[in-house]
Amino acid sequence: MNAAAHLAGGLGLFLLGMGMMTDGLKLAAGAALQRILSAATRTRWHALGSGLLVTALVQSSGAVTVATIGFVNAGLLGLAPALWVLFGANVGTTTIGWIVALVGLRLQIEVLALPLIGVGILLSLGGEHGRRAALGKALAGFGLLFLGIATLQQGFGGLSDRFTLPQGDGVGIVLTQVGIGVLMTILTQSSGASMTITLTAAQGGLIGIQGAAAVVIGANIGTTVTALLASIGATSNARRVAAAHVAFNVITGLVAIVLLPWLGDAFAAARAVFGNSPEPSAQLALFHTSFNVLGVLLMWPLAAPLTRWLQRRFRARDEDEANPHHLDDNVLAVPALALDALEREVARIGQVAVRTVRAVLAGARPQALAAGQAVLTRLDHAVAQFVERMNRAAMSQHASERLADLLRVERYHESSAEQALIAAPLPEFTALDPALQASRGDFVARTDAVLALCEAIALQLETSTAAAGSADAAAAPAAIDLQVMELTYEALKAALLAAGAAGRLPLAEMEEALRRFSAIRRATQQAAKAAQRQMHRSDT
Secondary structure, eight states: OHHHHHHHHHHHHHHHHHHHHHHHHHHHHTHHHHHHHHGGGSOHHHHHHHHHHHHHHHOOHHHHHHHHHHHHHTTSSOHHHHHHHHHHHHHHTTHHHHHIIIIITTSOHHHHHHHHHHHHHHHHTTOSSSHHHHHHHHHHHHHHHHHHHHHHHHHHHHHTTTOOOOOOOSHHHHHHHHHHHHHHHHHHTOHHHHHHHHHHHHHTTSSOHHHHHHHHHHHHHHTHHHHHHHHTTOOHHHHHHHHHHHHHHHHHHHHHHHHGGGHHHHHHHHHHHHSSOOOHHHHHHHHHHHHHHHHHHHHTTTHHHHHHHHHTSSOHHHHSTTSOSSOOGGGTTSHHHHHHHHHHHHHHHHHHHHHHHHHHHTTOOGGGGHHHHHHHHHHHHHHHHHHHHHTTSOOOHHHHHHHHHHHHHHHHHHHHHHHHHHHOSOOOOOTTOHHHHHHHHHHHHHHHHHHHHHHHHHHHHHHOSSOTTOSOGGGOGGGOOOHHHHHHHHHHHHHHHHHHHTTSSOHHHHHHHHHHHHHHHHHHHHHHHHHHHHHHHHHO
16 A cells, blocks of 8 residues: 555656646746747758757647647648657657656655755745746756656555566557556656656566567557647647647557567667666667657658648538638647737638628629628637637737737728628619719729738738748738729719719619718728738738
């Protein structure tokens, strides 16, 4: 019972320390993590290195996986570089094994852990949300993590004489060991915890080196559960990233299982070279790193076809235009990411609204606009729900201002679509009044040109795979010139009034025509305001 208590307490201390360390490091690093991942779009090596570095910093491949999904949804990462970020994260997560093997199981824990906890708590007293407090939280987490390792060692030491974990090299035994690793990772939601338990058990003699290696493989495969959970009900991009993560870990795990029979020979060769055998924990840490690096090498030629395959999958949900393409709850924990995703979804709304106005210019009747209006209604509702969930998290003043600005842009789009419905159908004039017909044609042509530019800007803001501020400088706000449209509107208005005064157009029809053309003018003004405001924010 004493050994079991040590195991339970040690696991609890480890998980608590891991959580504190991860949260503290993420807060201390702040925007640096976002900049590192944003820079991953250049080459495979940059993406791979970014994933490895960030995971080594925050010690959570699950957090990096969720963040990567958020970056893809927000348009900051394309699918192809996102895959290499994930592959790098799998290599980066092996650092916890080296920390445990080289520090946690070798040093006198009290000498390291207790001072870290004390210094960390003292630093965290300086302020709840500052960077110093975050660093203190991370240090205290490190200390608790090492204290948990020491407690686990005591627990496994007390059990080693009484029983051992499944041993052997038969297919059934190996699959059982792999299953144990998967189950431990699912239960603890931390591959680091599974690795620590396995390394400590191997060091204490509860399981042989080959059996422990099989458990490590299972722990590696078990990390895919985090990505799968994050993709439930998420966007197509999220599901593509999760599928890539599963593919990498399963392929890597299968290759590692195939290589298990040769593991003993490899370690025997290592003993012959170095003259003695390294400790089981160090051997397992080396094995974990080696097969993840091997996985990266295997995926190098497969990444491009895998990306193409993924881009053809998971499209059914997004084929319905009324479903949001960028709003994903995975990004809510990081306000900057959530705002990037929201900006792109608002740009989608803008495209639908502008197409509605242009359809009216082309002669569409209200019945033909019903489908577009239904899309806008559903997207507006999705945005409202997303913003409500965003407001549950603390936001900086800058983030709050940006959110208010995006909501204003969305309102411009809503108003534009509402005015388009008022304008439909636009009156047609007979050839008996060529001046009136010419004025109408000029107004429609100039108005459509402005709307085409607004639609292009919205499309660019949605589809750009760099940061939100990277829209084409050629489409600057000054390029949206309403002056010519206003002149053609005034000319059309004067022609309508003249036709009514001369009796060429019944007064009731004149009033109705003025109302409808005024509505289409108002719709265009609202669309232009939205485009100008979005472009202004991207320039700043």
